[in-house]
Amino acid sequence: MxxxxxxxxxxxxxxxxxxxxxxxxxxxxxxxxxSLVGSFYKGKVVNVLPGMQAAFVDIGHKKNAFLYVDDVLHPHLEKQPKIKPSIEELLKVGQEVVVQVMKESLRGKGPRVTTHYSLPGRWVVYMPISDYVAVSKKIQRESERTRLKILCEQMRFRGEGIIVRTVSQDEPREAIQGDLNFLRAQWELIQERANQAEAPSLLHRDLSIVxxxxxxxxxxxxxxxxxxxxxxxxxxxxxxxxxxxxxxxxxxxxxxxxxxxxxxxxLEQLDKGLSRKVTLSSGGTIVWDHTEALTVIDVNTSKYTGEYSLEETVTLTNLQAAEEIARLIRLRDVGGIIVIDFIDMEQEVNRQSVVEILESVMKKDRAKSQIVGWTKLGLLELTRKKVREDTSVMFDKTCDSCSGTGRINVITIH
Missing domain, CATH: 3.30.420.40 (ATPase, nucleotide binding domain)
Known part of the structure; x- marks a missing residue:
């Protein structure tokens, strides 16, 4: 519950x-x-940059939206040309285009938009021009995956795409069909507004946070x-x-x-969970640091001394840390590249156990993530889809004295 x-x-x-x-x-x-994510806009192309294979689109906000070439090509990989065309062949300055926001404005950059449209419902995600059916990997029973795939193939019109969400498992056809019909009607309304509206203008806003x-x-x-x-x-x-x-x-x-x-x-859990240093129940600690490019997490035994051997002490700390890190990544809504410096373990079976714990907890997260693996230096690399500003960053204010370096310069020059 x-x-x-x-x-x-x-x-x-x-x-x-x-x-x-x-x-x-x-x-x-x-x-x-x-929030802008999920919203549809009728925008106008204001700049095309072949060197970046991207364009900037005016959607009516302070900063122009960024549209990358891959988000202009057909969303189904099998229907994309083998040789990627130049962005100049696809978009022209002054051209009007319907786009959907996929990432919020982050660190001074404008929002990222796409023409790979998607409308999420309770049971399915409707993609009006994707032309394929996919079933959530979290539905593991093969017979149910087959049932849902066949069902949606029968329901979809030519050219439409459907992603079956995890909660659709064991749901009747009527529930999924009703969801699909509602999302189809939403898309038709968006198209009608796009035909009538002048760019730039908002066509459809996603639901409220609640x-x-x-x-x-x-x-x-x-x-x-x-x-x-x-x-x-x-x-x-x-x-x-x-x-x-x-x-x-x-x-x-x-x-x-x-x-x-x-x-x-x-409030108490937020205060602990968003702190730079988080203490584990064993006495070990997790230390978080953010840079422009990535998030770095350091695991330490700290006050935990164990009982039998160094390998056991280290492994138990790492296992506990892995479970807590997976929870806190979701709580903090950390996105992008994440590097974890677990305490060195000698046995490969222990290293694998740490990865398995991390994977099992992160499966509950709605955001897409991937554990890349261990580096030669013993660091664990993973990525998580970044959509919005990290939660912890929203509660931070850059220090006027150190400007975010974490250190205050006390040298006095005479």
Whole structure:
């Protein structure tokens, strides 16, 4: 059972997801700057850069959006030309194009957009021009994978693409068909608006943070949803009812004077989880550092001395750290390249156990990730899809004295 705790404030909405008493996901959406990811725009090409194989598109925001050549070619790899054409052959300055935001503006860069359109539903992701069916790898039963693939092949029109989500496992045809029909209607509406609108203009905005997370992570029957705002709770109940074919699913409204996050122990877990140094229950520590290019995580035994041998002490610390790191990567919403400096282990079987623990916990994460493997220096490399700014960065402020170096220069020159 999971608990989704929502804190609604005038200037922002925050969501915390708890599983087995542990905080596993946290997200904030500011009222004045709603998330762009998933939104559709009719934009105008303002610059084409053959040297970067990319174009900049005006979508009506302060910074122009970045459109890479791979996001202009057909989304189905088998339908792409063997030799990649120049971006100049595909786009011209002044050309109007419908794009979808795939990444928020990060570190001064504009949002990244694509023409590989996708509309996520409860059971499937609808891709109007992708021309293939894929089934979530997390559905492991082969007979069920085959059933869902055949089902969606029968449902889709020529040229359409469908990704079957994990929650579709064992769902009846009627539920999946209803989801697909709704998403098809959304796409038709987007096309109608695109035909009438002048560029740049917004054509479709994705759901609110609460609705997105209800759609993506909440089991309406088993999980608990708690909101500290009656109006938002009513809207959530309406969305749950729509998603559950008219079944009324109550949402708990929190009324107490104490902060909802404090009452559910979220503030304490956030404070520990977003710290630079995180202490494990054994006494070991995990230290996090962020650079422009990657996130570096260092594992130490610290106060944990073990009982029998150095190899056992190190391995137990690493196993505990691997489980906690996987949880915190999701909680912090860390994206891009991640390098973990586990404590050196002599036995290959122990190294493999650490990777297996990391993989098993990261499978629960909705964001796509890949464990690349060990380097010659004994570092573990992995990547995670980056869509938004890391959660920990949102709560940081660059130091006026050290400008983010972590050190203050105390040298006085006379």
């Amino acid at each position: 999971k608990q989704m705790i929502v804190n609604c404030e005038p200037k922002f909405t925050q969501m915390a997801l708890i599983e087995e008493g542990k905080l596993i996901e946290f997200a904030t959406e500011r009222s004045q700057s709603e 609705q997105r997370l209800i759609r993506d992570v909440l089991d309406p029957i088993q999980d608990e949803l708690v909101i500290n705002n009656a109006k938002e709770a009513n809207e959530a109940e309406a969305y749950l009812s729509e998603m559950s074919n008219g079944i009324h699913i109550p949402v708990k409204v929190y009324h107490a004077a104490e902060s909802i996050f404090k009452a559910y122990g979220i």
